[in-house]
Amino acid sequence: xxxxxxxxxxxxxxxxxxxxxxxxxxxxxxxxxxxxxxxxxxxxxxxxxxxxxxxxxxxxxxxxxxxxxxxxxxxxxxxxxxxxxxxxxxxxxxxxxxxxxxxxxxxxxxxxxxxxxxxxxxxxxxxxxxxxxxxxxxxxxxxxxxxxxxxxxxxxxxxxxxxxxxxxxxxxxxxxxxxxxxxxxxxxxxxxxxxxxxxxxxxxxxxxxxxxxxxxxxxxxxxxxxxxxxxxxxxxxxxxxxxxxxxxxxxxxxxx
Numbered sequence: 512x513x514x515x516x517x518x519x520x521x522x523x524x525x526x527x528x529x530x531x532x533x534x535x536x537x538x539x540x541x542x543x544x545x546x547x548x549x550x551x552x553x554x555x556x557x558x559x560x561x562x563x564x565x566x567x568x569x570x571x572x573x574x575x576x577x578x579x580x581x582x583x584x585x586x587x588x589x590x591x592x593x594x595x596x597x598x599x600x601x602x603x604x605x606x607x608x609x610x611x612x613x614x615x616x617x618x619x620x621x622x623x624x625x626x627x628x629x630x631x632x633x634x635x636x637x638x639x640x641x642x643x644x645x646x647x648x649x650x651x652x653x654x655x656x657x658x659x660x661x662x663x664x665x666x667x668x669x670x671x672x673x674x675x676x677x678x679x680x681x682x683x684x685x686x687x688x689x690x691x692x693x694x695x696x697x698x699x700x701x702x703x704x705x706x707x708x709x710x711x712x713x714x715x716x717x718x719x720x721x722x723x724x725x726x727x728x729x730x731x732x733x734x735x736x737x738x739x740x741x742x743x744x745x746x747x748x749x750x751x752x753x754x755x756x757x758x759x760x761x762x763x764x765x766x767x
Contacts, residue, residue, distance in 0.1 A: 513565055513570075513597070513600050513601065513602060513605070515565065515566070516563050516564065516565050516570065516602060516605055517563070517564045517565075518561055518562070518563050518564075518605065518606055518608075518609035518612075519561065519562060519564070520554070520559060520560060520561055520562075521554060521560045521561070521562050524551060526562060526569065527547060527550050527551050527554060527560065528547055529569045530545075530550060530560065530562060530569065530572040530574075531543050531545060531546065531547040531550055533569060533571075533572050533592055533594055534572055534574075534590055534592045536594070536595070537592035537593065537594065537595070538592070538658040538659065538660060539658055539659035539660075540656075540657055540658035540659075541657040541658070542657060544590060544658065545574050545589070545590055550574060553574065553576055556576075557577075558574075558575060558576040558577065559573070559575050559586070559610060559613045560572075560573075560574055560575075561573040561574075561575075561606055561609050561610060561613065563593075563602050563605060563606045563609070565597065565602075569594070570593065570594050570596075570597045570602055571591070571592065571593040571594065571597065571602040571603065571605075571606045572590070572591070572592050572606075573588060573590070573591045573606045573607065573609065573610050574588075574589050574590045574591075575587060575588040575589060575610055575622075576589065577619075578623070580623075582621070583621070584619055584621075585619065585621040585622060585623050585672075586610065586613075586614050586619055586621075586622045586623070587622070587623050587624060588607075588610055588622055588623070588624040589624065591603060591606060591607060591624075593606075603636065604636070604640060604641070607641060610622060611673075611675050614675055615675055619675070620674070620675050620676050621672060621673065621674060621675060622643075622672070622673040622675060623670060623671065623672050623673070624637075624670075624671060625649065625652060625668035625669065625670050625671070626668060626669060626671065627660075627661075627666075627667065627668060628645075628648075628667065628668075628669045628737055628741060628760075629667075629719065629723050629730070629733060629734060629737060630723065631719065631720075631721055631722070631754065631756065631757070631758045632756065634754035634760060635754045635755060635756045637671055637754075638671070638751060638752065638753055638754045639753055639754055639755070641673060642673065642674075642677070643671040643672060643673040644671060644672055644673075644674075644750050644751065644752055645669045645670070645671050645741075645745065645750060645751025645752075645762075646669075646670055646671065646672050646745065646750060646751075647669070647670045647745050647746070648667070648668075648669055648670075648738065648741050648742040648745045648746070649667065649668045649669070649670060650665065650667050650738055650742065651665040651666055651667060652666050652667065652668040653666040653668075654666065663727060664727075664730065664731065664734060665731075665734055665735075665738075667734060667737075667738055669741065669745070669751065671751075690713065690714040690715055690716040690761055691705070691708075691711070691713065691714075691715050691716065692705050692715070692716050692717070692718060693705040693706075693707055693715050693716070693717055693740050693744075694717040694718065694719065694736060694737065694740045695717075695718040696718060696719070696720060700720065700724065700729060701729065701732060702719075702732060702733050702736035702737070704736065704739075704740070707740070707743075711764060712764050712767060713764065714761055714762065714763050714764070715744070715749070715761075715762050715764075716759055716760060716761050716762070717737070717740060717741070717759070717760040717762075718758055718759050718760075719733060719737060719758045719760070720733065720758055721756070721757050721758045741762075744762055745762075747765070748764070748765030749762040749763065749764055749765065750762065750763050750765075
């Protein structure tokens, strides 16, 4: 963790332009994922456009906006990006906690965002490090995108909710290895399905590759296999509650 990092809202057009450039670099996108005019308008409308500054330089950005669902108001965290030179320095967690503080100061007790379930590092960060919960699956949510992470793949996403009312999250939980496995890797790295049982009242687990396969065909095979398992589980009331850094995911059944 960088001790002298400062989290604050972006002050002006110059900082907002720098934030647009940072996000575009992080995603290696052909066009800005969050265009400058839109980000500027969000800030004017009161949305939290937060920057993490190290020695006065912008090192990370978080773009969110106010939303609501049947359970009340929440902050939707649309994009969080950390500049490459600061990866692994704890700035992603620091700026996420900055969003949390922004919410609690305004009486908002929940956050939500989507992420790619094939990316195990993101799953570990969101579910285990922060303590968020996966609640729904969205197939090809954004359609085709032109950045390096999404190009040529369906943009499936899982929506997570983060309860902000507890103490500061410290990532105490880990993926349980004893739960029944519904998806795992075969001898050639291909996805293999276990026997599904949506009526079970026990935790289930999935085991996927630690990193997205470099082979596009195999990566697509995993995308569709994970969709086939995760989507009906979440729709039936299971909640995605834990992930480890090796690609083991744990889902918890609905209350009896």
